[in-house]
Amino acid sequence: MPRVYNFSAGPATLPEEVLLQAQEELLNWHGLGMSIMEVGHRTNPYEELSAQVIATTREVLKVPDNYQVLYLANSSRAHFAMVPMNLLRGKTQADYLHTGIWSKMALDEAKRYCQVNIVASGENLGFNSVPEPANWRLEPDAAYVHYTPNETISGVEFHTLPEVGEIPLVADMTSSIMSQPIDISRFGLIYAGTQKNMGIAGLSLVIVRKDLLGQVLPFTPTMYDYQVHSDNNSLYNTPASFAVYITGLMLAWIKRQGGLTAMAELNQSKARKLYHCIDNSKLYSNSVDLNYRSRISVPFFLHNKGLEAKFLAEARAIGLVALKGHRTLGGIRACMYNAMPELGVDKLIEFMQQFEKANS
C-alpha cells in the first residue's frame, strides 16, 4: 500500500520527508558509523543534538529568557501529577477549567495533592462549549489555573487565552503545541506530549517560568521534579534519544514550512474547508459551539448512524485512515495536525461529498 492519509489522534502522521531522512541515516547518523538510537547520551554528539533541539524550540516558539525548556522521557499524563507537585508552592488549592475528558483526568489527579476548584465546567453544555468567562469562579488564592486549550475527543478549542490575572496559567498543549504562534509570556507552565504535532510518543515538552520552580511537595519523586531536569538540561536521566531526534527533524521541517505562522495558516485552512463541507451537508454534523470549534481535531457524526461502518471502510479503501471517532463518543473524527497536508483534507472532503451523494 502506498502512503495513506492518516487522521489518527496520536501517535499521528509525520511528514514524509522527516521519515525519509530518518530512514536514510538510520544506520549511520552524522557519519558516526552508528544509529542515533545507539549513541550514548553522555557524548558530545548527543549533547549537541539535545542542546540544538532545545534552542530550536526556543526559537520557533519565541520562548522568553525567563522560561526553561525541558524534554522529558515520559507521557504527558505524568504532568497531571507533576504540575501540582511542583507548582503548589505552599498553597493548598488550584483552579481547573473542566472542558472535557482530558481536563477531567488532569483535575482528578490533582485532587490527590490539593483542593481543586472547578473554575467553570462545560458539562451542562454537553462539553460542546465552555461557559462564558464572566461566569467563571477564579479563586484568588489558587496556586495556578489549569486548562486544556484543545480537547481532542470532543473537538473543543479555546481561540483566545483565558484571562486569569496574576495567577500562573498552566496548559496541557498536547494536541495544539506548535500548531500556531503563542504568547509564552502569558503562561506559567506549558506541557505537551510530542506525538501529535511535533514528533513521536514517549517524549514530552515542558516550558516553565523559572521563578515557579524549586518548591516541590516533600514526597515528590526526583524524576517528577522539574527543577532537577532544569538543572541538568534535560539530561538528568537517559533521555528518549530517538524521540528527541525525531522532534529535531520536525522542528527543522516546521521552520522550512515558514514556522508557526505558516503552520497556523495551514491548520486554519484545513479546518475551514472541512467545517464548510460539514455545514453544507445534510449527512454530516458537528455540534460544537462555533466559537470553540477545534482547528485540529474535528469530530463529526452521520445523521444515519447505520452508514458509519460503510463510510469508514470506503474511506480506508482509498487511503483515508484512522477516521473512527473516539470510543467514548463514536462517530467520525479527523485529526489534522501539522503534518497532515492540505491535499489529505481535500481528498477527505471530496470523498465525503461523493459518499453523501451516493447514499442520499
Added chain:
Amino acid sequence: MPRVYNFSAGPATLPEEVLLQAQEELLNWHGLGMSIMEVGHRTNPYEELSAQVIATTREVLKVPDNYQVLYLANSSRAHFAMVPMNLLRGKTQADYLHTGIWSKMALDEAKRYCQVNIVASGENLGFNSVPEPANWRLEPDAAYVHYTPNETISGVEFHTLPEVGEIPLVADMTSSIMSQPIDISRFGLIYAGTQKNMGIAGLSLVIVRKDLLGQVLPFTPTMYDYQVHSDNNSLYNTPASFAVYITGLMLAWIKRQGGLTAMAELNQSKARKLYHCIDNSKLYSNSVDLNYRSRISVPFFLHNKGLEAKFLAEARAIGLVALKGHRTLGGIRACMYNAMPELGVDKLIEFMQQFEKANS
C-alpha cells in the same frame, strides 16, 4: 564511515539486522501505508504488537503465570521511587544492598518513602567487591530487598542470586536483563531500562509478582502505580510505541540466536577473552574481585595513565568507539551487551595487544 564497534554503556549498540529491518519498514509498517511511529495506540495493529512483545518477553524469560510483564514509557530511574511507593505495603522499612553508584541512587531515592537498611556495603572494598553474605544484615521486617545485579560503572556483578528468604527480592536489571537465563520465581520485582540489552532508551520493562501489587502509598501518582499499568496491559497512557517496536525486533533477534542460553554463552565468551587479555598484560588492569567481575561492563585501566587519550584515539580510528570510562572513574570501559558481536571483542583484544606492544 562504515558501521563501528560501539562499546557504549547505553544507549548501546543494536544488531545490524534489527536496524536494517527497522529501516526497511520505516515508512510502511505491516503494509499499513504508514510508519510504526504514526500508528495510533488504540488500533488493532498496535494492540497486537504490544501483546506480542509482552508474550515474547514471557516466552524468552520463562515468566511464570503469577507474574505480570509491563512495558512503561519512562526511564529506569523512575522505578527508584516506584518500587517503594508500590512495594512497601504498609511496612516502613526496606533492605538495600549498596554495591556501587546505581544502587546508591536507588537507596537514596527510597529514603524519601521509608527507612532504608543497608544490608551490606561495598564501600570499604572500594566497590570492587561485595561483602560476604554471611555478614549481611537482613532486616526480617523489611518490605523487600533491593539490589543491582550488575553495577555498570565499577563493573561488579553478582553471579548468584542473593539468598533473602521469604522477603521479596527486587532487582534493577537495566544492564543485565536478557543477557542470560534467570529464575524469575526467585524475584518479587525486576525492572530494567531497555536501552542496553534489548532495545532503545525511553522504555522500561517491569516483571512483578501479581500478589505484591495494589497497595500503593496514598500520594503515588497514577502513572507510578504498577497496578494501573497492569490493569491496562501497559496501554493506560500513550506507550513509547517505537521503542516497544524495537524491543519486539530485539526479542525476535534474541530468539533467532538461540534465546537466552545462546546470549549467556556469547556474553560469557566475550568476557572470558577480554579478561584473559587484561590479566595477561603488563599495561592493562582490572581490579574487581574475580568472583564479582562483570560479564558485560568491563572497566580497565592503563598503568601509564598518560597513554589513555592515545589508546582511545587509535581505537576510534579503527572503528572501536565509546571506550572511554565513566566520568567518575576514568580509564577505559568496554560494555559488551547482547548486540556486541564476538568479532568486535576480538578486534578490541587484537588492538589492545598491538597497542601494548607498540607502547612498551
